[in-house]
Amino acid sequence: MIMKRRKILSGIALFVCFLTALWGIFWLFFIIIDVLRHGITAINPALFLNDPAPPGEQGGGLRNAFVGHLMITICATLIGVPVGVLGGTFLAEYGRKYKISKVISTLADIMVSVPAIIVGAFVYAVIVKPLGHFSGWAGAVSLGIIMIPTVLRTTENMLSLIPWTLREAAFALGAPYYKVIIQVVYRGAATGILTGIILAIARVTGEAAPLLFTSFNNTFFSLNMNEPIASLTVTIFQYAMGPYEDWHTQAWGASLMITVFILLATITGRLLIKRRYKD
Amino acid sequence: MSIQKSKILDFGFLVFTAVTAFSVIIISAGIFLVLFKESLPAMNRFGFEEFIFSTEWDPVQEVFGALPALTGTLITAFLALLLATPIAIGIAIFITEIAPPFLKGIIGTSIELLAAIPSIIYGMWGLFTLAPIMSQYIEPFFQSTIGKVPLIGKLFEGTPLGVDLFTASIILSIMIIPFTASLARDSFNLTPAVLKESAYAMGATKWEVVKDVVMPYSKLGVLGGVGLSLGRALGETMAVAFVLGNLNQIPKSLFEAAATVTVKLANEFTEADKDIYLSSLYYLAFLLFIMSFAILAIAKAFLVRAEKR
Numbered sequence: 001m002i003m004k005r006r007k008i009l010s011g012i013a014l015f016v017c018f019l020t021a022l023w024g025i026f027w028l029f030f031i032i033i034d035v036l037r038h039g040i041t042a043i044n045p046a047l048f049l050n051d052p053a054p055p056g057e058q059g060g061g062l063r064n065a066f067v068g069h070l071m072i073t074i075c076a077t078l079i080g081v082p083v084g085v086l087g088g089t090f091l092a093e094y095g096r097k098y099k100i101s102k103v104i105s106t107l108a109d110i111m112v113s114v115p116a117i118i119v120g121a122f123v124y125a126v127i128v129k130p131l132g133h134f135s136g137w138a139g140a141v142s143l144g145i146i147m148i149p150t151v152l153r154t155t156e157n158m159l160s161l162i163p164w165t166l167r168e169a170a171f172a173l174g175a176p177y178y179k180v181i182i183q184v185v186y187r188g189a190a191t192g193i194l195t196g197i198i199l200a201i202a203r204v205t206g207e208a209a210p211l212l213f214t215s216f217n218n219t220f221f222s223l224n225m226n227e228p229i230a231s232l233t234v235t236i237f238q239y240a241m242g243p244y245e246d247w248h249t250q251a252w253g254a255s256l257m258i259t260v261f262i263l264l265a266t267i268t269g270r271l272l273i274k275r276r277y278k279d
Numbered sequence: 280m281s282i283q284k285s286k287i288l289d290f291g292f293l294v295f296t297a298v299t300a301f302s303v304i305i306i307s308a309g310i311f312l313v314l315f316k317e318s319l320p321a322m323n324r325f326g327f328e329e330f331i332f333s334t335e336w337d338p339v340q341e342v343f344g345a346l347p348a349l350t351g352t353l354i355t356a357f358l359a360l361l362l363a364t365p366i367a368i369g370i371a372i373f374i375t376e377i378a379p380p381f382l383k384g385i386i387g388t389s390i391e392l393l394a395a396i397p398s399i400i401y402g403m404w405g406l407f408t409l410a411p412i413m414s415q416y417i418e419p420f421f422q423s424t425i426g427k428v429p430l431i432g433k434l435f436e437g438t439p440l441g442v443d444l445f446t447a448s449i450i451l452s453i454m455i456i457p458f459t460a461s462l463a464r465d466s467f468n469l470t471p472a473v474l475k476e477s478a479y480a481m482g483a484t485k486w487e488v489v490k491d492v493v494m495p496y497s498k499l500g501v502l503g504g505v506g507l508s509l510g511r512a513l514g515e516t517m518a519v520a521f522v523l524g525n526l527n528q529i530p531k532s533l534f535e536a537a538a539t540v541t542v543k544l545a546n547e548f549t550e551a552d553k554d555i556y557l558s559s560l561y562y563l564a565f566l567l568f569i570m571s572f573a574i575l576a577i578a579k580a581f582l583v584r585a586e587k588r
Contacts, residue, residue, distance in 0.1 A: 003482075010486035014377055020369030021378075024460070025389045027453045031396060034408050083299045090296035101300070106583075108303050110575045113507060114310075114568070115514020117541050121548070121564045122310045125317050145306055152303065176285040178292035206397020209516035209541070213548045233399050237517065240403050248407070255403050259396065266395040270388065 032259070039256025042249045051221050056244055062254055064221040068229040072139045072215055073205055075225065079144030080204075081197055084151025091152070092159035093181055105156065108149040119145050120210035128214060136225035139215025143204040150203065154196025158189040191276045195269045202265035206258055208233035232258055310568065318562035320555055330562060336527040338551075343559035345566065347527045351537040352567070354444055354530065355519060356512040359451035364505055366452075367459035372489055374460075375467040387464075394457035402521030405450045406442075410522055413449075414441030418534060437534040445533040447523045451515055455508040462507060466500025466585055467493050500585035506578025510571045516541040540567045 046061045053060030087104075095101035123142040128134055162185050170180040186193070208231075216228040217238060232254045239251035321330070325343065333344025370390060374383055418439030426435040437443075470493045478488045494501075524536030525546045540563045551557040 006484050006487070010484035013486040013490075014372075017369040017373040017377060020366045021373040021386050023366055024370055024393060024456055025386065028389050028393050028396075031400065031404050034404055035400060038407070083302055086296045087300035087303060090293075090300035094293045094296060095300060104300055104303050106579060107307055109579055110572060111303065111307055113510050113514070113571070113575050115516065115541060115571055117514065117516045117544050118310065118314070118564055118568050118571075121317075121544065121561065122313050124548070125313045125561075126309070148306070149303060152300070176289045178289045179285075181292070202395060206399060208397075208399045209545060212545055216549070233397075233517075236399050236403060237520070240406060240521065251403065252407075255400050259400055262395055262397060263392060266392060267388075270391070 032263075035252070035256050035259050038249075038252035039259075042253025043256065047250065047253050052219050055242070055247075058246055060246075060250075062230075062232065062235060062250055064218065065230040065232045065235040065254065066257075068136065068215070068218070068222065069205075069232040071223070071225065072136055072143060072211070072229065072231055073201065075137070075140035076143030076147060076204055077197075077201055079140060080147025080200065081151055083144075084148045084200070085155050085193060085197075087148070088152040088155025089159065089181060091156045093177070093185070105153070108152050111149040112153065115209075116142075116146055116207055117209035117212075120212060120214055123210070124213045134214065134216035134228040136215050136222075136227065136229035139211045139229070139231065140225070142210035142214045143207060146204055146207065146210065147200045150200040151196050154199070155189075155193050158192030158196065159185055161192070162188045191272055195272045195276075198265050198269045198272075202262045202269070205265075206233065206262055208237055212237070314561055314565040314568055318558055318565045321558040321562040324555060325559075325562075330559075331566075334527075334529060338553070338556050341553065341555050343556070343562075345540075345563055347529050348538050348540045348543050348563060349566070350529055351444070351523070352513055352539040352541070354537070355448050355451055355523070355539060356509055358444070358448035358533075359455060359512045360505065360509055362448065362452035363456045363459055363508065367456045367504075367508075368463050368501065370456070370460040371463035371467055372493075374464050376485065376489055376493070390457050390460055393453065394461075398454070398515060398517040401450050401454055401518040405446060405518060406521040409450065410441030410446055412441075413446050414439045418445065422534075433531075434533050436532040439534055440536075442522055442524050442536055443534045444523070444530055444537055447519045448533075450518050450522060451512050454515060454518060455512050458511060459501075459504045459508045462504030462582070463497070463501045466497035466504070469500065469585070469588070470496045497585065499581050499588075503578045503581030503585060506574055506581060510575035510578060513567065513571045513574070514541060516545050520545050540564070 046059065048061060048066060049063055050059070050061030051064050052062065091101045091105055095104075119142050123138050123145070127138040127141060131138075166184055166188065167180050170184045171177075175183070211231050211234050215231055215234070217234050218228045218230045222229050236251045236254050236258075239247035239254075242248075321343065325333070330343070330345050331349065332346055333342075334346045335342040335344045336347065337343070370386070374386055378386060418435075418441065422435050422439065426432045474492050474496065475488055478492045483491070519539055520542045523539065523542055525538050525542050526536040527538050527543075528535070530537040544560055544564055548557075548560055551560055
């Protein structure tokens with residue numbers, strides 16, 4: 001009798017756990033479907049090819065924000081990825097035996113979760129204020145700083161997975177350490193490092209907070225990284241909070257593009273990792 | 280290529296990678312020092328206690344106090360934690376103990392995608408989709424049920440507009456579920472199979488194994504995961520900026536607009552025309568940085584200890 005009660009209790013508890021999993025999936029689909037539903041109506045050639053119309057007027061597009069966002073993200077990647085990959089290399093290879101490497105690792109783990117807006121405030125103080133104006137570069141630097149810890153930690157983990165015997169084989173041939181790293185270790189860990197980079201790019205693509213007071217915003221088309229430059233995320237914030245129906249629609253369109261890009265990038269990253277460990 | 284030359288090259292590469300690795304320390308220390316330096320004028324003028332416990336925020340009179348922003352931040356973060364933790368632990372149990380292999384992958388991926396959706400999308404969806412639903416159906420429902428209970432009912436007073444602490448906390452909770460869940464899952468997986476098997480051999484049901492063997496064993500790791508999520512919730516900006524209004528007041532109920540440190544920064548940073556105004560915002564940012572850094576460091580320490588066992 002008592003056994004039966006315990007069995008029933010166990011069944012109920014496990015069913016509740018199943019419900020929690022449904023709860024999580026429910027929100028995911030709710031958000032994705034909602035962004036699709038609203039965003040799909042806004043997707044047309046004009047959105048990509050036209051610059052914004054004056055506030056309150058019909059039409060216009062977000063060409064400036066698309067181009068600006070792309071430029072900021074590319075520059076951020078050029079700053080964040082090399083630093084992250086090389087730093088991770090030090091932690092996993094040359095710095096293996098030093099205590100300081102552990103400290104850097106732990107610090108990077110903490111920095112991954114530090115509020116992005118704090119990074120924006122930091123860059124405002126060290127770049128925007130001294131120069132006296134907002135600029136695309138300042139935005140790229142903040143996103144780069146946000147990327148560094150993520151890329152550094154994944155690189156370190158991926159390099160640590162490469163068996164030590166591989167390196168020894170190369171050493172036995174008389175190769176210096178730097179050659180071993182570049183020609184043996186990097187080659188073996190390439191997929192993992194690439195995944196880390198993809199996920200880091202996906203993460204910063206959706207960042208708005210650090211751009212608010214670094215790259216700021218620009219209603220005109222601009223390719224000059226020394227001036228304020230429009231970005232999709234800041235534009236979404238401005239448009240969504242704005243009073244015009246047209247603005248809301250375009251904000252949904254931009255949201256859809258960003259969401260699709262990020263979800264695709266994340267899924268690609270996961271598939272890469274999966275394939276890597278199946279072989 | 281002489282041995283000499285390759286030695287020099289090797290040393291060069293070593294120095295190069297070392298410098299990039301140390302950049303993490305430089306950036307972290309730099310953020311701390313720069314925020315501190317920028318907030319000095321406000322620190323000198325308002326001091327520590329006065330700033331933290333003052334509710335004034337008046338750019339015209341140049342009087343600034345942090346209490347409303349700090350309470351807003353803490354209330355939303357803790358409420359989100361309260362909502363997210365049980366759900367996340369449930370998800371972790373489901374993935375590690377119950378789900379058939381094919382479901383494991385699907386649910387695991389879905390939960391990870393929830394973490395990949397950017398803050399600004401949560402905010403947009405929260406403002407245009409969730410807030411109206413909250414104000415029309417969910418909040419009135421709460422008011423007519425729990426709202427009737429004395430004392431607790433006070434929490435649900437006010438006009439249900441949907442743009443309030445409650446909606447913001449719900450969005451935050453959805454955002455932090457993935458972090459708690461994935462760390463809880465990892466710590467559940469650290470439980471030695473022998474322990475579980477011996478419990479089954481004693482005739483324990485699955486739930487008893489989870490409750491009395493897995494949970495106690497992975498307590499540290501789960502706590503670390505909760506701490507990490509709390510650190511994230513404190514610093515979330517855009518998702519909250521859309522659905523919280525930016526109202527400088529100490530909220531009396533969950534259905535009131537409020538402000539958090541991050542929302543204040545996002546809304547007022549570019550409007551700060553006076554040095555003392557900007558400095559006060561930096562002071563807020565500095566306090567937020569210290570708080571989130573400390574919480575994340577403690578959480579990290581828990582996770583490291585959990586792995587060492």
